[in-house]
Amino acid sequence: MPEKLDALPIINYFIDKLELDDILKCAMPHADPSNHIMPHISIGIVLRNIIAGRLALYNFKDWVDPFAPQLFHLNSEQVDYINDDRVGRALEKLFDADRASLMTEIVLKAVRKFDIEMDQFHNDSTSITFYGNYEDANGEDQRGKSTLNITHGHNKDHRPDLKQLVFDLTVSSDGAIPIHYKNYDGNRTDDTTHIDTWDTLRKIKGDTEFIYVADSKLCVTETMKHIDKEGGFFITILPKTRSEEKWFRDHVAENKVSWDEICKVQNPRDKKGQTITWKMVESPICSKEGFRIVWAWNSKKEEIDQNRRQKRIDKSILELEELQKRLESKRCRLKTKQAVSQEVETIIEATGTKRWIDVEIDEISKISYKQEKRGRPTKDTKYVANTKSPVPSEMENQ
Numbered sequence: 001m002p003e004k005l006d007a008l009p010i011i012n013y014f015i016d017k018l019e020l021d022d023i024l025k026c027a028m029p030h031a032d033p034s035n036h037i038m039p040h041i042s043i044g045i046v047l048r049n050i051i052a053g054r055l056a057l058y059n060f061k062d063w064v065d066p067f068a069p070q071l072f073h074l075n076s077e078q079v080d081y082i083n084d085d086r087v088g089r090a091l092e093k094l095f096d097a098d099r100a101s102l103m104t105e106i107v108l109k110a111v112r113k114f115d116i117e118m119d120q121f122h123n124d125s126t127s128i129t130f131y132g133n134y135e136d137a138n139g140e141d142q143r144g145k146s147t148l149n150i151t152h153g154h155n156k157d158h159r160p161d162l163k164q165l166v167f168d169l170t171v172s173s174d175g176a177i178p179i180h181y182k183n184y185d186g187n188r189t190d191d192t193t194h195i196d197t198w199d200t201l202r203k204i205k206g207d208t209e210f211i212y213v214a215d216s217k218l219c220v221t222e223t224m225k226h227i228d229k230e231g232g233f234f235i236t237i238l239p240k241t242r243s244e245e246k247w248f249r250d251h252v253a254e255n256k257v258s259w260d261e262i263c264k265v266q267n268p269r270d271k272k273g274q275t276i277t278w279k280m281v282e283s284p285i286c287s288k289e290g291f292r293i294v295w296a297w298n299s300k301k302e303e304i305d306q307n308r309r310q311k312r313i314d315k316s317i318l319e320l321e322e323l324q325k326r327l328e329s330k331r332c333r334l335k336t337k338q339a340v341s342q343e344v345e346t347i348i349e350a351t352g353t354k355r356w357i358d359v360e361i362d363e364i365s366k367i368s369y370k371q372e373k374r375g376r377p378t379k380d381t382k383y384v385a386n387t388k389s390p391v392p393s394e395m396e397n398q
Contacts, residue, residue: 003068007052012071015044018109021073027097028090036081037074042090045072045082057084096143107179107204117174118205123197123214125168125190127156128183134163139185149185168193170201173213179204190217195226198234208232221289228291244287248295257281259297267300276300309356316351320359323347337363 015021024040045064048071049055053063061082064072069079110116130150136142139149150163166184171177180200184193198212208231218224218236227234238245251257259279267274276298283293323343326332334340344359372382 004066005068005071008048008067008071011048011051015047017113018106020044020047020106023102023105023109024094027102028093030093037078037086039090039093041073042087043094046087046091048072057087060084060087092143095145103180104204110177114177116172116177116179118172118179118210120173120211120213121170121179121201122173122176123168123170123194123212123218125166125193127153127164127186128167129155129157129159130163130165148183149187151186153185153187154189166190166193168197170197190215191220191223194218194220194223198223198227198230198232202230202232211235224289224291238287238293242287244283244285244293247285248283248293251284274300312351312353313356316347316353316357319347319351320344337361 021040021044024043025038028039028043030039045060049060049063055063061079064074064079064082069076111118134150137147137150139147141147148165150165152160152162153164153166155162155164164186166186166188168182168184168190169178170180172179180197182193182197182200194212194214194217201210201212202208210233212218212227212232212234214234214236216237216239218234219239219242224234224236259281262278262280264275264277267276279297281295281297283295285293287293323340327334327340334343340361344361348354348357348359368386369383370386371377372384375381
């Protein structure tokens with residue numbers, strides 16, 4: 001019967017190049033000759049399955065069977081001893097090992113073997129969602145080591161009902177190769193992880209001559225000052241909540257800004273080959289911490305913003321027109337100009353169109369006449385004017 005190869009020869013090439021089996025063997029020493037499969041071999045099976053199989057532990061035996069056993073550093077007799085209990089015990093030994101040093105050793109070997117550039121690192125995090133109960137994953141010590149706390153947090157899968165862990169990953173700009181990763185408690189916020197990550201990258205790199213790139217959670221005074229104080233460099237995104245962002249929007253609205261065109265690139269998501277133009281300009285002011293701010297503009301983002309803005313304006317105008325109809329009804333409960341103003345403000349705030357729509361409310365007096373005295377009217381009957389001031393309408397100006 002022919003034996004299956006699949007992608008394992010390619011995967012094994014990189015595993016052997018990194019000398020991963022030897023590294024795992026040193027990290028998880030096991031001198032028991034009665035063990036049919038050494039722990040580092042079991043971990044190697046787990047690794048290959050994560051890359052090529054993606055099956056549960058209890059399916060490992062069925063997954064390995066069709067392959068040539070040599071691809072897993074096994075002989076034909078050892079395949080019969082593969083089971084989830086044996087793999088589970090190997091994972092426990094991996095838990096007991098110095099995994100931080102293990103990770104650093106593997107990364108440094110990969111850098112040397114494959115000449116990975118380390119002048120720029122990109123960091124991001126995600127949430128790993130869990131189903132079921134994990135009583136031992138509560139942040140307390142297990143087997144002499146602290147465990148992570150699987151708990152509720154800001155779930156990026158939009159499942160706040162489920163517990164999670166936070167998975168933080170840093171990759172190189174040269175091929176997006178993983179350089180550092182770390183798991184955190186499920187309720188750990190991203191803005192508190194960057195100092196630890198940057199310090200670890202400095203140890204791996206051996207110096208601070210690299211650019212650390214991350215999203216707006218890096219834009220925290222304590223974090224940025226720490227990196228700057230240690231002689232590091234970073235690029236991050238200025239959050240909309242910062243006062244510098246509002247200042248620049250007002251500055252652009254009131255002044256002519258000289259944008260410098262940086263480049264033109266093909267939009268990878270457009271089959272028609274649409275070109276995206278990028279422009280940049282340095283802000284006249286620094287951040288409150290004293291760091292440079294550079295504003296970026298691209299044509300695709302402008303197109304998207306225009307479409308979104310128009311949809312919000314259209315929605316706001318539609319709701320204002322519906323309010324107009326309500327005011328014309330005799331059953332409308334909005335009887336004062338102040339009440340109408342509050343209703344208009346609610347619509348504008350809900351649609352986020354305050355910057356683009358101005359609303360003027362006109363109060364029109366309605367005059368009616370009635371007889372001064374009761375009785376059938378005659379040519380000598382006197383009338384008195386009765387003035388009411390309802391709110392008839394609003395006018396919106398873009």
